[in-house]
Structures are given as structure tokens and as C-alpha cells.
Amino acid sequence: MTRIAIDAMGGDNAPKAIVEGAVWAAMEYNIPIELVGKTYDIERELDRIDQEGIVASAGGGLFPPKRIKVNVKSLDIKKTHASEVIEMGEAPGQAIRKKRNSSIVLAVNSVVTGSSDAVVAAGSTGAAMGASLFGLGRLHGIERPAIATVLPTMKGPLVLIDSGANTDCTPDMLYQFGLMGSTYAKSVLNIENPRIALLNIGEEAGKGDELAKDAYKLFDENKDKLNFIGNAEGKEIFLGNCDVIVCDGFVGNVTLKTIEGVARMFFYMVKNEFSRSLSSKLIGFFVRPILKKMYSKINYEEFGGALLLGVKGITVICHGRSTAYAIKNAVKVAYNAVEAGVNKSIASYFGEIE
């Protein structure tokens, strides 16, 4: 059985939201879990959940929360004690070396030893990456692991890679991101011949900064190895005309967070406008289900976490602000990635082309 290890101490809402999300995933998807962290904190939370249930609130308080009852004792949840926690402000490289008993290091370690099959982490992205790189190692031929985020579009899901693992990338790195993203789209999202585009500031070849221009050439020269369809601008991300969009991690991270910002502004505007008057309130009552449906399509929580591709193992990196709902979905992402054998696909691909 595929078991998912979760850093119970990572994230702004840890351990509460993390443990709730883990329990929720164990219940809803029947996925075995390993919670790694201070066991007394984990046990306190499990006890509370057993009595009070999970308060499921998605949408940043936009929609009224609901309570879900759980029989925690009936679930397959392992607990592993970690005496240390890596905080958000710490320098990741140093922290990983110094805090060998931190929750993230031990969570990765449980994949190394085979106790679990994947890690879900909502704490410091740098620490999760570092621990994964250090503990699991890179897949053969991969220069730099990258974060692949799945985004909704008007037509279907889209893989954005790199979402923030690497800055100051080289054209070679972007090319590898394209290959990894394509493999991910194929094996996990079941897209047959993923269309790969380069995120750029214009559609024509020759547009963009030095990196984009050189990466374009590299992709174009290797069209026999992957389905490169050219440049895509930011406004095209949501049209669903490509399956994988490749960029430097700085650009990718800014893009992702901008999307999040726009989405939040939009829904807060909706909320405000509809609450302004009584008649609007009444309309709001009818409109809310429609908005909820819309929100669920674009809410980052639905995708839960992003995959760190290029390491010998599955690490799902979650938003620092992850709610229980986001963690539940991240566990599913990790589970699906293990079941789909995404790493085997990448490894065999890079083995072939090396």
C-alpha cells in the first residue's frame, strides 16, 4: 500500500491544518498516512479531531465552513516523532544539515527507508527541496529539480514548471524542465502528446530576454524529442492551448502568486458588491452556489500541492498558508504521482536521451 509521509509541523497553520488534512485524506481516499512531527502535538490534534471533527473551510473564509465527523481510530495513521522544526526564516541548506531530527528531514527519510512512498510538505519550500535533494538525490541526468504546479485553464489542466525552485536559470535547465513537465503531464494528467510552450513576452521567435531567446532555440532544435509549440504569453496561460508552460523559477513564482492575488481580489470584490445592499444579499444567496462552483475551479487548494520533479522520490510542496482542504488534496496529488510512476517515466526518458 502506498503510504504518504506528511511534515506535520510545516506551514502557517501547522500542526492543526496539516493533521486535519492528513486525517481527511486518510478518510476520504483511504490513503495510509505517516505524520512526522512532535508526537505530543500530533496526538493532541488527533484527539481533538476525533471529538470535534474537521472544520472544512475552503475559499479563505469566502464560504461558510462545514464540520465533518471522523473516527480517527479507524484510520491507518502512523506517527513518527521529530524533535526539531525548521522555521520559515532559516537558511534552508544550513538548517537541513544542522537539524537532522527536524520533521521535514525525517519525513523525507521515511521515503528513503521505504517506510513511506512520498512526502507532503507545507513548510519552508527551500527546506523541503533541500531535504529532498539531499535525502533522495537527483534522478540521473537531471541538472536541477524543478517545481511543477498544475493550474486550471478554460479547457483542462496545465503544468507550470518551474514554479520557484530555481532562479537565474540557464537555457539547458529550462529545456530539462520542459522534458520533466511533459513527462508529468503524460503520466499523471494522461495527456497523450503534451504541447510545451515557453512563457515569454511575445509570440514570435526572437522575443524576450536572453534566456528566453536561447531556450527557444534549444527547444526548437529538439522538436523531434518533444512537442514544442513556441512561445506563450501570460494571458494565454488560461486559454488551454498548451499543456506545459516552461519558465525560470523567479518568473514562475511571481506568475503563480499573481494569479492567486487576482483570484482573491476578484472573489473579495464579488463578496463586497453582493453584500452591499439587501437586494444584493438576496441575489448573493442565489449566486453563491454558482460562485462556489467557479471558485473551486480556480482555487489553488484544489490542487493542494506542486510536485518537485527530478529527485528520486515524490515530494509534494504545498502553499505555506495551506488549509486542511489543501493538504487533503496534496496527499491525493502525492498518491497519484506514486501510482502513476512519474519518476520511472522521467528516469527512463533521461536514460534514453543521455
Add this chain to the structure above:
Amino acid sequence: MTRIAIDAMGGDNAPKAIVEGAVWAAMEYNIPIELVGKTYDIERELDRIDQEGIVASAGGGLFPPKRIKVNVKSLDIKKTHASEVIEMGEAPGQAIRKKRNSSIVLAVNSVVTGSSDAVVAAGSTGAAMGASLFGLGRLHGIERPAIATVLPTMKGPLVLIDSGANTDCTPDMLYQFGLMGSTYAKSVLNIENPRIALLNIGEEAGKGDELAKDAYKLFDENKDKLNFIGNAEGKEIFLGNCDVIVCDGFVGNVTLKTIEGVARMFFYMVKNEFSRSLSSKLIGFFVRPILKKMYSKINYEEFGGALLLGVKGITVICHGRSTAYAIKNAVKVAYNAVEAGVNKSIASYFGEIE
């Protein structure tokens, strides 16, 4: 009287939308206009508008268009013939040198000769920039002109600089963008002590790529000269916690176009969800005015165009897809910039600190 020169031939919807927008601005704001382009095209459009009026459709067809009657002959509209047009695909530098009688070059020229006071251009951004740089020259002390776009936030307007004029920027360039953006926010948006933030992938100092790290230091060292408040992530753009956000033009352009893409997706989603069933259609009937109000707050057309800062003159660069409505608003942006004397402020600022 401040007169605005408009490249009547630039943009996807030229000359129709451009001439309509110009006429609309002349009528609504009583702003004298100079239309530069093929005069027979311009005259044909003016004639048509005089008979049929302006079809005002904002929101990309999301809302039903309305027709506005105009007495074109009563308006102060000059026509200047330009026998050439620079197309979107042309290499800007070359095109400007070769096509001395192109609409954009002659529009800029009318500012140089004092016939008009500012240029509005919706054609090739590169050509508009090149023509402005070449024709107007740089303000003393400015390394590279940059595009400043005004964005709506939950609290008020925000200046994003650079929105796409320069890629592969240096820290010094970003620092100058900050100074120019701050002056713009002060003189045009009337923000007293504009808060300047650096667009980055984390809030802490030391985050980001090499450029962001070095630019941070530079801003931080010069805190006595400007109100630098640190890094801001993409999700913070809309919170209204800063007044000027500084970034490389590649990042800025991707960010802007991403915002546009998200906004469009939302409104199409809204439209689809509400049109799906009859009851939804009825709700849509009541909800539409609220959505329209919301859309107007985030619609790029409302701001019309972005200012090219750092040249000796006012150039407003518009979206290639500009509608008449966007052009009308861009003319207002140009007019306000002239009236506020934004260049005098920048010039005196850079004169002071040099």
C-alpha cells in the same frame, strides 16, 4: 491647449477603434486631437462616425454594446498624413530608421515640433518606444526609459514599472525605475510619499534571483531618497499595500498579461455559469450590473495606456487589442500626464540627485 497626437494606424483594430476612441475623447473630455495616419482612412472613419456614431463596447463582448451619437465636425481634430505604417512583426529599430513617414514616427514628430503635447500609440510597442527615444531623447540622467502601468488594487491605484520596455535589467536600472515610478505616482496619481516595493518571490531581504538581491541592496542603501518598503510578492500586488512596484520588464510584462488572462477567464466563467440554465439567466439579468461594476474596476481598458517614462515627452503605449473605449481613456492618461508635468518632476529629481 494641450493637444494629443494619436497614431491612427497602430493596433489590431486600427484605424477604426483608434479613430473612434480619439473622437470619443475629444467629445467627452474636450481634448484637442491630432490624428496621424493615412488621411483617406482617417477621413472615411470620421465620416462613418459622424453618421453612425461610436459603438461603445467594453469588456471584450461581455456586455451588450451601446451606440453614442457624435457631431464630429464640432470637435477639434487635426489630421496629419503619414504614408507609411510600421507593422507588428517588423524589427522596431530598423523600421523606425527606414519608415520616416510612418504614422508612429510622425506622431512623435508632432510632439518634437510642438504641434502636439503627447503621443498615444497602440501599434508595435517596440516601434513606439524606439520612435520616442529617437525623436524625443532621454531625460538627463536616465539610463533606460521604462513603461509604467497603473493597476487597480483593493485600496487604490498602483504603478507597475517596468511593464515590458527592458529585459535583462541591471540593479541600477531597477533603481531608476523606482525613482521614476515614484515621481509618476506623486505627480499624476497625487500620492504623497509613494511606497516603493520590489517585486520578488519572498518578503525577506536576500530572497530572489541575483538581480532582485542586488536591487534590494541598492534601494535599501538609498532609503533617504525614496520610500522603499522592501520586497512584495505577486499576491500582494492587489492588496494596495504599496504604490509603486518595481521589476524587470520581462517579469513585469508576464505579470501584466497574466493578470489580464485571469481576469478574462473569470468573466467568461461567470458568463458561462450564468447562461447555463434559464433560472441562471434570470439571475444573470440582476447580477450583470454588479459584474459590470466589478469589471470596470479591473478592466485594463479603464486605464487605457501605460506611460513611457524617461523620455523628453509624453508617450502613452496602449494594448495592441485596444478598443475605442481603451483609446479614449489612454488619451485622458496622456492629457493628465501633460497637465501634471510628470517629466518636469522626473527631470528635476534626476537633476537634483546627479
